[in-house]
Amino acid sequence: MTPLLSIENLSVVIHRSDPGDSGRQIAALSNVSLDVNAGEVVGLVGESGGGKSMVARSIVGLLPPGSRATGRVLFAARPGAGEQVDVLTMDRAALAGHRGRGAALCFQNPRGALSPTRTAGRQLTDRLTTHQGMALGRAREAARELFEQVGIRDPGRRLDAYPHELSGGMAQRVMISLATGCAPGLLIADEPTTGLDVTLAREILRQLRHAADTDRRGVLLISHDLASVAEVCDRVVVLYAGAVVETGPAGRVLRTPAHPYTRTLVASVPQVDGHPVVATPGGMPLLARAPTACPFAPRCGHADDTCRTQHPATTEWGAGWQVACYHPQAENLAGNLAGSPATQAGGARTATQAGPAGPRPPAGPAAPVPAAVPRTVLSVEDAHVVYRSRFGGGGHHALRGVSLQVAAGETVGVVGESGCGKSTLARLVLGLVRPAAGRVTLAGHDLSRIRGRRLRRLRIRAQLVFQDPIGSLSPRRTAADAIAEPLRAQGVPAAERAGRVAAALARMGLDESILPRRPHELSGGQAQRVGIARALVGGPDLVVFDEPTSALDVTVQAQILQVVAELTGDESRGRVFISHDLATVRGFCDRVVVLYLGRVVEEGPVAEVFSNPRHPYTRALLSSVPSLGAGFAGPRLELVRDLEEADAATGCPLAARCPLVTDRCRAEPQELVGYGASRAACWRVPEMPELLRGGGAGA
Amino acid sequence: MRLLRFVARRLLLLVPVLLGVVVVTFLLVRVLPGDPIRTILGPNATEADAAAARARYGLDQPLWRQFVDYLRGLGTGDLGRSIQSGGSVTSELALRVGPTLELVVLALAVALVVATVLGIWSARRAHRIGDHSIRVLALAGNSLPDFWLGLVLILVGYSVLGWFPAPSGRVDPDTHLTPVTGADLLDAVLTGNGPAFGSALGYLALPVATLSIVIVAPLLRSVRASALEVLRSEAYTAAAAHGLPDRLLRRGYLVRAALSRLPALAALVFGFGIGSTVLVEYVFSWQGFGQWALRGLLFRDYPVVQASVLVIAAGYVLVFLVADVVHAMLDPRVRI
């Protein structure tokens, strides 16, 4: 059967025509070939800059200005009929017919991709009337059904909503309905789950699988989330520096990758089962022309002279499995692959179990508690934070009675979905917001009492590492200036500053050539190292990491996580690591605190919380994390609604979403109660094993 | 309902601003040098004459007294008597506002239409020759001194070509136009006076052209920039990538989004136009508000100055209010 889409030797070169760097060109894609069949979900993975979006854009004939494409993008207007048309040679009229009806792109950032001045319903009926020839009244009816199909509650009302009135998850669903509303043969989803919470991400991916299974569409899923791709996709294509390095059955390729780059990628992803990430130094190059050698050779441990001088051709590695490498690796990745016999033999250094979790798992790698009682560097007691709305009245209650202790030498992970108050907690600890009630004690001083110069002095005791590495550096100041800033604020003399900056820099594994650079001249990884160096240079008692890796690419993320993990050995200070991704905190935290809607719902030693979560919310979070490894091993639980639709009025904040909810949950507020080594705010914990075995819980 | 509340709130906010304006102008005209009595009486008047004249206009009263009297008058719509002409400021004002509004509103309307059409046209051909020429032309128009442009148009259109009427008056008196609102074009329509309509149009052509040319550039630039932003936005790209037809794209996804920023700027330009009319009216001997206010200002005619400043401030704020309402209608993201 003819594939729906077959890309043959597609190369895209982009010429940049700014006077500043005239003649500069970028080989965005080099000899890319891939097929997508009807009813099949194909994953396209790789880091940013690898050319994923360029592939998507060339399929719908939307290449950026100044680009030249060679090769063929063959599209079967009627799959199976055998006639294929090259998208690259289509004229305006043919392209207009092809876009939407042939291949429809589902954009990465749904908020940006929905027109702000047209209702969601109109945007959908526009597609329906254009591509399915419906009359307006009929289209509205169909739009309503489509909205319902993609899981939009109350579709009648949402039809008349403007995009800004939709939540992020809702917007993403609308975007999918827009793409499917074109009734395309091929659905291209560009990072559809980026920025969404795990529970929501799963739901969106399910929609895509549904489109392939039920409607026999071809689906091209572009994603950096390897675990989801392994789960959802039939086949996967791995891109590196604009070239296909490996392609094959998704599950097998991602669990037992053969190409060293794919192996690097997989090893860089933190896992909830506690497997440590393996960082590979370096970054992806931006090529000026199609590579004549293996683009991954400089970072590759197996590279030899052949790799550095010749570009490897694609070779068969297994059934439908191809690798572009001279030294494809056969043995399994150490410890990463559950269910594979080599895993255990491969010697996972961690004691973490890969099989079904027992109730009492061995301690994680970073659990030892020092004998002497360590000094408490941070103590938050029953803190409430309210953001007043601009024009009086109400306000947003971001934290509702949070308590937290951090001792010197300890690393505490704070996790929760977006909007649960994680960042507010960081800002509170640093004295950037004042609590409406409660106390924050930092290094023995009550942060909420003091002001002015003394507050400034105290602030130096706690430092923050930001989510956006480049944005947290002043665009007009050099890296040296940025790192030295806490020292300058402390009044450290210039001569001494230079030495301490150099020391902090060395600790981050950066060399001094970076000092005179400005933020836009730094890569994300370098900028984040500068940010960490700045946080450390003044010798603070507490370092708060606020999602320091979420804006970074997978392999860079692994590098930064490794840097952070190395810091955890430092007994002189405490650390708080905030993340929406449970897997990242698993590797190196001692304790973990789970936040939900401004409250702590569970806290305890990391190994305990991850292997034996007490609170339904924690269990649900763990259940929904996609994983290439074993994933969460215990009985799973699924929440019933999106976070945006839940509200915390009275009783348990999770009541609206919890599958185990009873009337008592809705009426009684829940306090943290100790259960074994951890504490949880749920009265049903004692009967939980029973409940999980019985009905009520999603599988 | 929400709209009404918004308008009511904004109108309430107008009160302190206008009160501030009243106080500041009231004090400023009296504190700063210049004496209206001397200017009307001339250099030969005696001290006694001056004192009598002062008493006639209440200027011998203490300052607070004058202010209270003025405020009391304001409450009943009485803006006092002009020291220059001795006439009621309120009725003089009523006579003068029409012609000026006619000028500015027409010019703004012409400029808005031109800016919208050319701005979107220009954005769709961004960075091609047509786009660049339009932008340079608009820029040149914006750099023209309005009063000089008026003179040049008179020189060409009247002195050399003789196509347009002489720059004095606003309508041919032989058409016997009955004044209703003061805006001649409107009055001609209201009274069904065809010849007067044509004549008024002829008189209006040059001053309106002058004003439009001068104010079109910022509007054009804004429409073009917004349209370009929309064209390059992910939202528009997404709609185009889904193969929506050109007409639908333009109507449904481009125009409204591109115009959403225009109202606020149009309000600003309206104010600019009001400022320009002072000069343009001068050049075209247009018996409008600008001329009247300017003379009041030059002769320190206190009531006239106070009244015109108040009217401008109130008008300007009202125009911004209208702009905000239109903006909210165009852009659903704006909450009012």
Added chain:
Amino acid sequence: MAAPGPGAGGGRRFATGLIVSGSVVLALAVLAAALAPLLSQWGPTEIDPAGTLAPPGGDHLLGTDVNGMDVWSRVLHAARVDLGIVVAAVALAVLFGSALGLVAGYLGGWLDDLLMRLLDIFQAFPMFIMALVVAALLGGGTINLVIVIALVNAPAYARLVRAEARSVRELPFVEASVTSGSGTLAVLWRHVLPNSLTPVRVIAPLNCGWAMLTLAGLSFLGLGVPVPTAEWGAMISLGASDVVAGRWWTSVPPGLFLLASVLGFSLLGEGLQERAATGGPASSGVGR
């Protein structure tokens, strides 16, 4: 393709073209001002006893005006007055407006509220009207004109910088500086100020053009420089009555010079704006 043809490159070239042509025109204007005495054999207020309203040609390159003064010489000398007043006034406006806006925007609170209410009252008037009223009340004269024009333009800078400072204040790097323990002044000076002035750089030239039109407009109405001083607006005013009689040389040349200078500023400003819009990391879309 939604984004049009040649992309940002054409924009950059156009921007450069605008900036270069604007700079050339302004350089010529400055040159005319500097070399005025050398370029004309008559003084700017020197009266030719031989005749008034002499047409161009002969002794007078551009003829004489109603007072018998040489139009060419006056047009050149006027460049000094106009450019001088405008540049001084705008510099003053930038300085005061930005300082006020920066502090109000970063600190917020009552100071900000107070400033904004004041600006509200101030800006309840079209700028030219404001200039007109203040100039009429203050009286003419070079220094007063500088003050008037600075005064009416400063609020715009205050607003601009305030808005910018308010958004810069929310950026992570400012927060990073605060958490580093830096004091308010250090944060303002080292981080907020340099990142808040970008729009000022772009607006200032455009503003110069507009200020020049204001100055000429005031002079045209007799509220500008004292009478015999050569100034373009005043010259146009003097020649206004000649136009109806068809005598173009008394008012058209000063208008052309005025237009050229304003256009120079406008081209420069538009070019800077265009460059700012197309600048930064050139076009997008490579991979993801």
